[in-house]
Amino acid sequence: MVVEKVCSTTDIPKATMKGFTVKDRQILVANVDGTFYAVDALCPHMNGYLPSGQLEKNEVVCPVHRARYDVTTGKLVKNVDTLVRLATGHGGKDLHTYNVKVEANDILIDV
Ligand code: FES
Numbered sequence: 001m002v003v004e005k006v007c008s009t010t011d012i013p014k015a016t017m018k019g020f021t022v023k024d025r026q027i028l029v030a031n032v033d034g035t036f037y038a039v040d041a042l043c044p045h046m047n048g049y050l051p052s053g054q055l056e057k058n059e060v061v062c063p064v065h066r067a068r069y070d071v072t073t074g075k076l077v078k079n080v081d082t083l084v085r086l087a088t089g090h091g092g093k094d095l096h097t098y099n100v101k102v103e104a105n106d107i108l109i110d111v
Contacts, residue, residue, distance in 0.1 A: 019051030039099035
């Protein structure tokens, strides 16, 4: 693993999130009550870009079919609805999570 600086803490105010490309990976960084979390930015369902969705407390809602993921754990909280699952042949699954460190206002991620 390599520790990469992605941005400063001031770039992601509380209750917001941003997407970054780090080592060819799309990563979402979210600020939940002052703590930063990093997960995959691409929805495992059909690659919806999660930073373009909504962050509601600790959950991100995919902008494509509305699956919900807990950004603090990467867990799938609410899957796509049954019709979408039938139409696309599968649902979502948990997001990969990344370790986050804050050093002198820099957000560092293990990639
Ligand atoms: S692409 Fe995210 S829920 Fe379908």
